[in-house]
Amino acid sequence: MSDYVGRHRPPTRAERRALEPRRRLPKALTAGHALPTAAAATLVLTAGGATAAQSNALSQGSPAAAAPQATVSPALADPALDAKAQEQVATTVAGYSDLAQRRQQGNHEVALDQGRVQERERVARDKERKAKKAAAEKTKQAKAEAAPSSAPASGGGSASTTQAAAPSTSGWVMPLANPVYTSGYGMRWGRLHAGNDFAAAVGTPLRAMSNGTVVYAGQMSGYGTMVDIRYADGTVSRYGHMSSISVSVGQSVAAGQQVGLSGNTGRSTGPHLHLEIHPGGGGAVDPRSWLAAKGLGY
Incomplete structure (x- = not known):
């Protein structure tokens, strides 16, 4: 056959096929070399279908229908390929x-x-x-321990020791040991300050001045926590601004017996003892002169 091709003649089919490159499927995609994943999927589907068909047949009681009718994929026809696919599926699941x-x-x-x-x-x-x-508790305790030795302030303040007061020759004692006088009897801010103030740190023991009976123990406006004691001669002593009371109304007390602790309650500018003296239970008098008459100067 001549190699000459006319200008206008189209190429024949054979010529076109000869000119086109041959296209072949990859070897892995041929029927004899199916992918393991496809084999595993086909195995699962066919096995599942066979099991379902057999179960249905048994439930209907038909011996002929009980035989599995599942079709096997050509890709699983090779027993070796079937085992390999199952092994790969098991490995993947694991x-x-x-x-x-x-x-x-x-x-x-x-x-x-x-x-x-x-x-x-x-x-x-x-x-x-x-x-x-x-740390806060330690600081608070240190301040409380240091308070009795600090200098007293006017109108109140810290300070006396907690030793028992020494009795006078008449048998009377001061309400607290080593009293530190800070404020006296008289007019103050337009009203009568009816007693004497003695600096005393909060918690300083307060004593009965002689043998007597407690006639009041509790709260009172201005005085805060207070105690009144009536003695044998009818005199009443009043302790104001206390922090606590250790006696009750009607209780008998002896000279020097503790009746409570000093404090800073009521109308007070600082911790101290406010002492009033009421002879015969009447109006208050200047405690300084009354105490001096009992041999209790300060």
Whole structure:
């Protein structure tokens, strides 16, 4: 045949096929070399279909229908390929199961670590709060211990010792030991200040001045916590601005017996004892002259 081709004659079919490159399927896509994944999928589907068909037949009681009628894919016709596909499926499932377990274990360990961190932070906060509280208590205690030795202030203040007051020759005693006088009897801010003030740190013991009976123990406007004691001669002593009372109304007391603790309650400018003297239970008099008559000068 001549190689000459006319200008206008189209190429024949054979010529076109000869000019086109040959296209072949990859060897892996041929029927004899099916992909393992496809084989595994086909195996699962066919096995499942056979099981379903057999179950349906048994439920209907038909012996002929009980025989499995599943069709086998050509790709699984080779027993060796079937076993290989099953092995790959099992390996893949085992890999995913192991991955899920390791991921779950990792999440569990992360949660445990976070819990440990939070617990350590909570313990640290508790220790810090306890340390601050202990420091505050220590500072408060140190101030309370140092208060009796500090200088007294006008109208109140800290200060006397807690030793028992020495009785006079007449058997009377001062309401507190080593009294520090700070304010006297007289007019103050347009009203009568009806007693004497003695500096006394909060908690200083207060004593009965002689044998007598408690006639009042409680709260009163201006005086705060207070105690009135009537003695054998009818005189009534009043202790004002106390922090606590250790006797009750009607109770008999002896000279020097503790009846309470000094404080800073009521209308007070600082911790001190406000002492009033009411002869015969009447109006208040200047305690200085009355105490001097009993041999209790200061």
